[in-house]
Amino acid sequence: MAERLAADADHLLLLTATPHHGDDDRFAHFVQLIDSDLFPEPHRAGNQATEIRRDILRLGPDCPWALRRLKEDLRDLQGRRLFPDRHAHTVAFRLNMQEYDLYKAVTAYINQFLPQASVRRQASVALARTVFQRRLASSTMAIFESIRRRSEKQQNLLTELEDLPPAQRARRLAQLQGRIADVEQDEDDLDDAERDQLVDQFTAAAGLDQLRTEVAALHDLLAHARRVRDHATDSKLAALKACLERAEFKELSDGRGKLLIFTEHRDTLNYLCESLERWGYTTCQIHGGMNPHERKRAQDQFRAEKQICVATEAAGEGINLQFCRLMINYDLPWNPTRLEQRLGRIHRIGQERDVHAFNFVASDSEEGQPIVEGRILERLLEKLDQMRAVLDDRVFDVIGEVSSINDINLPDILREAAFDPRRLDDYLDQIDRIDPARLRQYEEATGIALARANVDFSGFQQANAEAEERRLMPRYVEEHFIKAAAAVGLKVEPRADGLWRIEHVLADLRSDRLLAVRKLGKPESSYRKATFRKEHLDQDQHLDAVLVGPGHPLYGVVDERLNEQLGTLSGGIGVYVDQESEVAYRLHFFEVSIRGQNSKGEHQTLHGELVAVREELAGPTTGTGRFSVVPADSLLDLPPHPEPPSSLAVVDPAPAADFIKITFQMELRGRCQEERRHFVHICRDYLTRSFDARVRAAQDRVMALRMREASQPEVAIARQRADNELTDLARTRRERLAGLDRLTLVKHGPVRHVATAMVLPAGAGERAAFGAAPEDLDPNLRRRSELAAENMIVAFEEARGWECERVGHLKIGFDVRSLGPADPQTGYRDPVEGIRRIEAKGRTRGHPIRLTTNEWFKAAQLGDSFWLYVVCDPLGSPDPHPLIICNPVKHLDHAKREVIAARHYDIPAQAIEAAARASKDVK
Numbered sequence: 066m067a068e069r070l071a072a073d074a075d076h077l078l079l080l081t082a083t084p085h086h087g088d089d090d091r092f093a094h095f096v097q098l099i100d101s102d103l104f105p106e107p108h109r110a111g112n113q114a115t116e117i118r119r120d121i122l123r124l125g126p127d128c129p130w131a132l133r134r135l136k137e138d139l140r141d142l143q144g145r146r147l148f149p150d151r152h153a154h155t156v157a158f159r160l161n162m163q164e165y166d167l168y169k170a171v172t173a174y175i176n177q178f179l180p181q182a183s184v185r186r187q188a189s190v191a192l193a194r195t196v197f198q199r200r201l202a203s204s205t206m207a208i209f210e211s212i213r214r215r216s217e218k219q220q221n222l223l224t225e226l227e228d229l230p231p232a233q234r235a236r237r238l239a240q241l242q243g244r245i246a247d248v249e250q251d252e253d254d255l256d257d258a259e260r261d262q263l264v265d266q267f268t269a270a271a272g273l274d275q276l277r278t279e280v281a282a283l284h285d286l287l288a289h290a291r292r293v294r295d296h297a298t299d300s301k302l303a304a305l306k307a308c309l310e311r312a313e314f315k316e317l318s319d320g321r322g323k324l325l326i327f328t329e330h331r332d333t334l335n336y337l338c339e340s341l342e343r344w345g346y347t348t349c350q351i352h353g354g355m356n357p358h359e360r361k362r363a364q365d366q367f368r369a370e371k372q373i374c375v376a377t378e379a380a381g382e383g384i385n386l387q388f389c390r391l392m393i394n395y396d397l398p399w400n401p402t403r404l405e406q407r408l409g410r411i412h413r414i415g416q417e418r419d420v421h422a423f424n425f426v427a428s429d430s431e432e433g434q435p436i437v438e439g440r441i442l443e444r445l446l447e448k449l450d451q452m453r454a455v456l457d458d459r460v461f462d463v464i465g466e467v468s469s470i471n472d473i474n475l476p477d478i479l480r481e482a483a484f485d486p487r488r489l490d491d492y493l494d495q496i497d498r499i500d501p502a503r504l505r506q507y508e509e510a511t512g513i514a515l516a517r518a519n520v521d522f523s524g525f526q527q528a529n530a531e532a533e534e535r536r537l538m539p540r541y542v543e544e545h546f547i548k549a550a551a552a553v554g555l556k557v558e559p560r561a562d563g564l565w566r567i568e569h570v571l572a573d574l575r576s577d578r579l580l581a582v583r584k585l586g587k588p589e590s591s592y593r594k595a596t597f598r599k600e601h602l603d604q605d606q607h608l609d610a611v612l613v614g615p616g617h618p619l620y621g622v623v624d625e626r627l628n629e630q631l632g633t634l635s636g637g638i639g640v641y642v643d644q645e646s647e648v649a650y651r652l653h654f655f656e657v658s659i660r661g662q663n664s665k666g667e668h669q670t671l672h673g674e675l676v677a678v679r680e681e682l683a684g685p686t687t688g689t690g691r692f693s694v695v696p697a698d699s700l701l702d703l704p705p706h707p708e709p710p711s712s713l714a715v716v717d718p719a720p721a722a723d724f725i726k727i728t729f730q731m732e733l734r735g736r737c738q739e740e741r742r743h744f745v746h747i748c749r750d751y752l753t754r755s756f757d758a759r760v761r762a763a764q765d766r767v768m769a770l771r772m773r774e775a776s777q778p779e780v781a782i783a784r785q786r787a788d789n790e791l792t793d794l795a796r797t798r799r800e801r802l803a804g805l806d807r808l809t810l811v812k813h814g815p816v817r818h819v820a821t822a823m824v825l826p827a828g829a830g831e832r833a834a835f836g837a838a839p840e841d842l843d844p845n846l847r848r849r850s851e852l853a854a855e856n857m858i859v860a861f862e863e864a865r866g867w868e869c870e871r872v873g874h875l876k877i878g879f880d881v882r883s884l885g886p887a888d889p890q891t892g893y894r895d896p897v898e899g900i901r902r903i904e905a906k907g908r909t910r911g912h913p914i915r916l917t918t919n920e921w922f923k924a925a926q927l928g929d930s931f932w933l934y935v936v937c938d939p940l941g942s943p944d945p946h947p948l949i950i951c952n953p954v955k956h957l958d959h960a961k962r963e964v965i966a967a968r969h970y971d972i973p974a975q976a977i978e979a980a981a982r983a984s985k986d987v988k
Contacts, residue, residue, distance in 0.1 A: 149412075149418055153446070156304055159427065159429050160427050161431050162430065172201075195476070198480070203329055203332075203333045205294050206336040213290075219268065222268065223273070223280050227273065302340055309344075317346070323388060324374070324389065324392070324393065325373075325410065326393045326395050327407050328395045328396045330377065330396070334352060349370075349371040349373075351363050367386070369609065385410070390420050392411055408420065438479050440489060441475075441492055445496050448497065448499055473499060539598045552630060555571060555574065555623060557595075564607065565596065566594065574588060575590070579625055580625060584621070585621045587618060597614055636821075640713070642706050642825055643703055646824065650680060651682065652680075653678045653680060653818065655677075656817040657674050657733070658814030659671045659673075661812070672733060677696065679693050679699075680721055696875060703822075704968040706825060713823060716823075741811055745808050749802065752801055756797075850940055854934075859881060869882070869883050870882045870884075880903060882902055902932065903932045904924070914972045916961075916970045917968060925954045932949060935981070950981055960972055
């Protein structure tokens with residue numbers, strides 16, 4: 066992906082993430098993957114590197130590459146924070162005397178046999194020390210198993226070395242001591258197997274005598290650890306049991322609650338699972354020894370069946386557990402950024418309740434002796450709590466940045482404190498000196514504070530409301546799939562719970578020859594529970610359901626096979642009936658596209674759309690030449706003609722296609738071209754500044770080498786290489802800027818005729834059969850009645866102080882969008898209570914109200930934001946107040962009568978009046 070982005074500057078990449086702090090060079094290395102010319106690495110920009118990095122961090126509102134938002138800035142459609150509150154609790158406990166004696170013995174062993182080393186061996190020794198220290202802090206079981214394994218390995222090594230000649234013995238020791246000296250490796254990046262190998266096999270012994278001494282010490286230490294494991298009370302486990310009795314965990318007992326426990330070691334994980342199950346809890350595990358499929362199964366098991374998931378750092382990233390709100394850090398990570406990564410598993414989009422994290426830390430023994438690592442971690446947690454108010458409740462998500470800006474390296478502090486506990490007070494003072502104000506200064510310097518202070522959500526609210534109104538309704542998706550499945554031979558059976566079952570997916574629908582299989586993947590062989598509605602997935606009884614729709618492999622193959630069967634019908638004609646029209650007309654459907662080029666000159670489709678054109682007819686077959694663009698879903702409310710003509714005249718779609726080309730497509734091309742020009746303008750500015758800086762830096766290198774070449778002929782090769790790089794850079798600049806010019810080349814794409822619908826008006830007899838109201842018999846009267854009713858409804862809404870927009874011409878299922886006043890403080894409008902999608906109806910008093918199938922489905926989709934306003938006798942009534950029903954599907958479903966032949970629902974007048982009286986809000 067990085068190569069493609071680097072090659073094509075016209076790809077828009079939105080980086081939605083928290084800003085980077087601290088290491089600007091590392092951030093610059095990252096963004097250059099988007100485009101190495103737009104965002105050059107620092108060493109290629111010379112003295113201008115800092116200025117370019119500052120420009121990157123100040124990406125403005127017009128920048129197409131980045132959108133910066135922090136978790137605390139995100140809001141839902143009601144203006145409320147998208148992420149609920151987080152509560153951190155420190156659970157402090159004390160080691161008993163047996164545990165503290167073991168702690169001192171292990172620490173002494175580490176300092177004697179894994180001492181601070183020379184620079185060459187420092188990385189290996191430090192990693193081995195860290196693993197031992199963290200196993201010691203994790204649990205008695207973890208440190209016992211670590212000592213046992215190391216004792217066995219070191220004994221085996223001693224036996225091996227004793228059988229070797231002295232020369233081979235020295236080489237073998239050197240090999241073991243240099244095996245893992247990777248200065249870039251961090252203990253957090255290792256899985257359990259790598260940690261075990263690190264601790265078990267590494268040795269700092271310089272000869273056999275030192276190794277024999279260590280083996281003897283390990284033998285005594287193992288016996289000590291066994292006594293503590295078998296006979297001493299586990300203080301940390303006792304603290305866990307007491308913690309689970311707190312009020313926050315009461316929900317675990319009734320099956321509603323879920324708890325995620327993080328530990329750092331498999332030995333502790335197994336130990337915790339055994340203990341928790343002994344206490345009566347159900348558990349599952351996620352650890353580094355599981356492949357992605359096993360982790361996914363464990364995640365599903367946790368959601369559907371188990372109370373507690375015990376996990377290692379393998380669950381710290383890439384797993385969504387927002388159905389859980391309780392977390393325990395049984396082992397605290399030494400890298401503070403991992404605290405946020407862990408909390409991010411449950412504190413994420415979709416989490417609806419406050420999140421609680423409990424951090425376990427042992428700072429002292431029962432007699433008050435300090436546990437140095439625990440003291441430092443406890444002080445850090447206290448400091449984080451103090452900073453919460455200063456950082457606007459941001460703590461865990463900025464802890465890494467705050468530490469970096471204040472030059473705090475927590476892993477180094479913890480390692481050094483364990484080696485030299487006498488400096489504990491110095492390390493605690495470093496934690497106390499952390500100043501959160503430095504983060505604010507950094508954000509102001511880089512423009513991040515300005516971006517956070519100017520989050521305008523009102524425009525997005527409006528766009529989101531309109532997108533919701535135009536969203537493809539699940540009812541239509543379901544209806545299409547069920548009928549398509551029947552046509553291609555796929556058996557889909559209804560379940561008793563309202564969902565669907567597919568016992569067997571035909572082999573033909575799983576064939577690699579299908580484009581949908583190659584694009585979307587192969588469908589499963591069966592689906593026990595399938596649905597087309599997202600809300601089903603939020604119900605506990607349907608956690609195992611599969612959502613089927615466009616983009617799903619099964620939907621894709623069924624749609625492809627159906628299109629193969631219907632291929633001969635492309636460009637054909639069908640006959641429909643319009644109950645509201647007095648004249649016949651045609652609906653022509655076209656696929657319209659806009660074409661362009663990428664920066665390499667390769668052709669691509671920029672926009673594609675299905676467009677419907679209405680053609681007025683002078684007679685049964687003669688067109689008038691009057692065309693208009695109408696919504697592409699206009700057919701949804703038109704039933705097929707019950708007795709279509711036996712023969713239909715050949716329809717020439719060319720005039721309608723010409724109309725599309727000179728109107729709709731021309732306007733669409735203009736919009737696409739304007740968008741491309743806007744992008745090119747911004748991109749050219751960034752590219753120019755980037756290349757200017759790089760050219761200046763390259764010229765400086767050439768000039769410096771030329772000056773040296775006079776006295777140092779050996780630099781001639783380097784100078785020639787620098788000259789070539791400068792020439793290549795100039796050529797690349799010309800090519801990239803020329804590539805930008807290609808992006809502005811936008812032209813009309815093909816206009817393909819899909820089908821035509823001949824739409825005939827219903828006769829007076831047919832209209833009378835569908836209803837007895839006067840407006841049912843006279844379409845002109847109906848239109849005037851509906852318009853009068855709509856005018857009265859708009860006046861009524863505006864009198865309430867709401868803003869109205871008439872949208873009936875868009876054919877989106879209602880007539881008026883009415884927006885309530887926004888909150889004067891937040892600027893937000895409630896997405897349900899602050900917006901009304903109003904279907905306006907004007908009817909003769911006492912007669913049924915008629916809703917089309919599309920209007921009824923739209924009301925079901927939009928729920929409480931859909932309102933039915935009925936004005937009785939709008940052409941002569943002195944009363945301008947309409948009858949108002951919120952969510953008519955909810956209140957009138959029992960009373961509706963479906964008229965299948967006309968694709969509408971009739972609702973009795975008495976039911977309308979009763980629902981209006983029962984409505985809670987008639988203001």
